[in-house]
Structures are given as C-alpha cells and as structure tokens.
Amino acid sequence: MASSSFEGKIAIVTGASRGVGREIAIQFAKREKTLQAFSVDGVDILVNNAGLMNLYPMGQLTSEAYHTVFDTNVLAPLLLIQATLPVIKPGGSIIKISSRAARVALGGQATIYAASKAALEHMTRNLATAHAAERKITINNVLPGGIETDMIATAPQAMIDRVKNDATAEKRLGQPGEIADVVCFVAEGGGGARWINGDTISVCGGAAMW
C-alpha cells in the first residue's frame, strides 16, 4: 500500500513467530512502507497476542499449571501494557487476543486457559476505563474462535470438531488472516475504530454471539 495511517508507526506484536501473531505482523508490514522493530521515540500499537492453551484434566490442576498459563496469558500482557502506557502515542491502540473460551465452556480441561482469557477480557475493561481517555488511545480485545494454527492442533479431535460445528457462519476453523484483518482495523484507528474502547470484538464465525 503506497500510504496508509500505519505509515511511520511503531508496533509491538508478541508471539509473532507463528500462527495469528505472524499474520498480524505481516499485515502490519504490508500496510507500511518499512517495517520497524522498535524505537525509543514511543509506541503506536501494542498487540498482546502471545498465548498458551495448555489443557489440564481434573487431577492435574496444579499451581504450576496455573502459573504457566496465567503468567503467559495474563501477567505478561499486564506488565507489557504497564511498560507501554507511559510511551504510547496519542491515537495509539492496545489490543489483546482473547478467545471464545472466555465466554463458552469448552470442558473441564480448558478451565485454566478459559479463566485466563476471561481475566484478560475484564482487564481490558478496567485498563480502558482508567487510561484510554488520559492517553488518547483505545484498549480492546479481539476474540477468535478456533483458528487453524499449531495451537488448535494440540487440542483433542473432539474439541476441534465441536469448535468447527459451533461456528454458525460456516462449519470450519478460522484463518489467522481473518483475525489479522480485524486487528488491523482496530489498530489503524480510522473511522469508527476510534470509537471502540474497552470492548471485545468477536471474530469467531458466530460461535460466540455476545
């Protein structure tokens, strides 16, 4: 794209080595002339995408299991947001990648993962209330359903089948690019995106309609 409102912006995307994060980073780069990794001049966009979906059946719900998932899915985004808020520029955007699991019960083994994503969602509401107006930014979640990445491939086949079947738009998994497109819309902050704050945008083929 010759020019866009991404031009010259600095974005941090966590977990960009593969899956959804990789696609978000590629889509950002395609909308910019040059890909910049980091700058001391400040940050425009932070995407907290890195996440772990470890599944633990009852009997394996240890404190180590809890910390493994919550440290990655909740604590790391919280600390990164805390570090970014003082340097984020007006017009900036902080986006977290939630999950349909935050809203729909997928079974006991997903309990810790689901709770971590629910925590992430509510964290967003609080942070957006406290900091969006003050910093002139928006803080939101994008909520995928099942997406065709390495993560879903680790789930039991019955869960994958259910996730596909729960989608109402089409009976399939989503693609990383479908999440990246919506992340770009929110991050770009143009038009109506500037008026979305503290919210969670479902991009899950209609598997979670609230």
Ligand SMILES: NC(=O)c1ccc[n+]([C@@H]2O[C@H](COP(=O)([O-])OP(=O)(O)OC[C@H]3O[C@@H](n4cnc5c(N)ncnc54)[C@H](OP(=O)(O)O)[C@@H]3O)[C@@H](O)[C@H]2O)c1
């Ligand atoms: N795929 C789905 O069905 C689905 C559904 C709903 C929500 N989501 C959410 O979407 C996001 C991306 O998921 P994905 O499907 O793209 O997963 P993925 O293919 O498994 O990729 C996960 C990414 O997160 C990074 N990561 C994981 N744990 C980390 C840690 N402790 N420290 C630093 N980086 C870490 C990984 O880095 P390495 O390559 O170094 O391991 C990788 O880049 C996650 O937040 C996930 O919960 C995914």
